[in-house]
C-alpha cells in the first residue's frame with residue numbers, strides 16, 4: 001500500500017448529492033441545496049478508508065457532459081482530464097448518480113469511461129428510490145457498464161459504508177482498471193448515441209414503479225401555475241419580511257439591552273482617570289460592534305426562510321416562474337439563482353453566475369447582482385426604519401415596518417431589472433437569450449441538519465465580520481472621532497475638533513444636496529469595507545458626541561437628529577450605492593478585467609446620488625421634514 005494520498009474526484013450531473021457525499025466523507029459543511037448548480041468551485045477535503053488508505057477527495061460542480069459549456073463545467077472537465085493547473089489526474093473517478101433519475105448521469109458515465117481512469121458508480125439517494133418502488137439490478141447494471149456499482153444515502157449516518165468498502169476494493173485493483181485516455185469532445189450526435197445506449201441499459205437494469213410519484217406533480221400544478229404560482233411567490237416573500245420584523249424584535253431588544261448594560265458596566269467599573277480607555281471600550285468597541293451584532297436575529301430568520309425553501313426544492317420553481325419576467329428585462333432564466341443568492345451576499349451570487357454559459361448573459365447578471373439587497377444592508381435598513389417608521393399595523397394586521405422593508409427589497413429587484421433592460425438595449429440589442437433549461441428537482445422534506453448547518457455558517461460569517469472588519473474599522477473611527485482632543489476652553493462637543501469632523505466637514509458640501517450631514521459623511525467611507533460599518537460608525541460618532549447620555553439607543557438619537565427627508569435619502573442611497581469593496585474585487589476577478597469593476601462602481605454611485613437627490617428634494621417639496 002502506498003503512503004501517498006489517493007486522489008478521488010466526485011463527478012456527476014447537478015443535484016445528485018455530490019456535495020452531500022463530500023460532507024459525509026470528510027466531515028465538512030459545504031453548501032448543499034435542492035437545486036442544480038449549487039457548487040461552482042472545486043473544494044477539497046480528506047478522509048481515511050477502512051483499510052487505511054488516505055484519500056484526498058474533490059467536490060466538483062455538477063455537469064451533464066465534459067464539453068465544458070459554462071465556467072463551472074470547465075472546472076469539472078479540467079480536473080477530470082488533468083488539465084487543471086497544479087492538479088494531477090484523479091486516481092479514481094467517483095461518478096455520482098441520483099438513483100431516481102439515472103438517465104442523464106448514465107450518459108455522462110459512458111462519456112467518462114473514455115478517459116480511461118478507474119471508476120466507481122455510486123447510486124446515491126437510494127433511500128428515495130426504494131421508497132418509490134424503483135428497483136435496480138445492480139449486477140446487471142455493473143455488467144452492462146463494465147464498471148463497479150454501489151449505492152449510498154449521503155444524508156444518512158452509515159449511508160456511505162458500502163461506498164468506502166468498494167473504494168478500497170477498486171483501489172486494490174486500480175492498475176487493471178486503467179486505460180489510455182480516448183476522450184474527445186463529443187458532438188451532438190455522439191451525445192444522442194450515448195443517450196440511446198444509456199436508455200437501453202436503464203431498460204435492461206431498472207424497473208420503475210407502476211405508480212409514479214405524483215406528489216411533486218400535484219404540488220407543481222399549483223406552484224407553477226402562471227397566476228397562482230406568482231401569487232404564492234409574492235406571498236412567501238411578504239410573509240418572510242413580516243417575520244423578519246415581528247419575530248426578531250424580542251431577541252434584538254434583549255441583545256441591545258445587554259450591550260447597553262455591558263457598556264454602562266465598563267463605564268462604572270473603570271476609574272474616572274482612565275477616561276480614554278473607558279471611551280474606547282464603551283463607545284468604540286461595545287457600542288460600535290454591539291450595534292451590528294444586534295441584527296443577528298434578523299439575519300437568522302431571513303436565512304431560515306431561504307434555506308427551508310432551497311432544501312424543499314422550491315427555488316428552482318421560483319426561477320421557472322420568474323423566467324418570463326426576467327426575460328423581458330433581457331436576463332437569462334439561469335440568472336435567477338445567482339440573483340437570489342445575492343440576497344445573502346453579492347459575492348457568492350456573482351460566483352454562482354458561473355453556471356450561465358453565455359458570456360453576455362453572465363456579465364449582465366454580474367453587473368446587477370450588487371443591486372440585490374444583501375444581508376449587510378439589513379442593519380442599515382432596520383436601524384433607519386425602526387427610528388423613523390412607527391411600528392403600527394396597516395389594516396390591522398400588516399406590520400408597517402415590515403412593509404417598508406419589503407418595499408426596499410422590491411426597489412432593489414426592480415432597479416436590477418431596469419438596469420439589465422437598459423444594458424441590453426444599449427450594449428447588446430442583437431442578442432437573444434438562449435432558451436432556459438433547468439431540471440426541476442423533486443420536492444424533498446427539508447433536512448433539519450443541513451438547515452442548522454446553513455444557519456450556523458451564516459451566523460458564523462456574520463459574527464466573524466463583526467469581530468474582524470467591523471471591529472478594526474471601529475477602532476479607526478473611534479480614534480478619528482476622539483483625536484485631536486478639544487483645546488482648553490473650547491465650546492460644544494469635543495468631537496467637533498476631531499479628525500472625523502474635519503473629514504466629515506470636507507465632504508459635507510458634496511453630500512448636502514442629498515441631505516446628508518457630516519456625521520453621515522464620516523460613516524460612509526469606512527462603510528466601504530462592509531456596509532454594516534456605517535451603522536456602527538454612526539453609533540460611535542453619536543455616542544462620543546452625546547457624552548454623558550451616550551447610553552441612549554442609537555435609533556432614538558437618529559430620530560432626534562435627522563429629518564425624515566434625510567432618513568429616506570439615506571435608505572435610497574443604500575439601495576444603490578457601491579458600498580462594498582470586496583464585491584468590486586470579486587467582479588474584477590470573475591470578469592477578468594478591471595473595466596467592469598469600474599463600470600459597476602461608477603454606474604451604482606451615479607444611480608445612488610441621483611436617486612437620493614430626487615428623494616430628498618421630493619420629500620422636502622412634499623413638506624416631509
Ligand SMILES: Nc1nc2c(ncn2[C@@H]2O[C@H](COP(=O)(O)OP(=O)(O)OP(=O)(O)O)[C@@H](O)[C@H]2O)c(=O)[nH]1
Nearest residue numbers: 015016017018019020033037038039062125153154
Ligand atoms: N433523501 C436523500 N436526499 C439526499 C441524498 N443525497 C443528497 N440529498 C439531497 O439532495 C439535494 C442535493 O444535494 P447536493 O449535495 O447539494 O447535490 P450536488 O450534487 O452537490 O449538487 P450541485 O452542486 O448543484 O451539482 C439536497 O437537498 C440533499 O439534502 C440522499 O442520499 N438521500
Ligand SMILES: [Mg+2]
Nearest residue numbers: 018019038039
Ligand atoms: Mg454540490
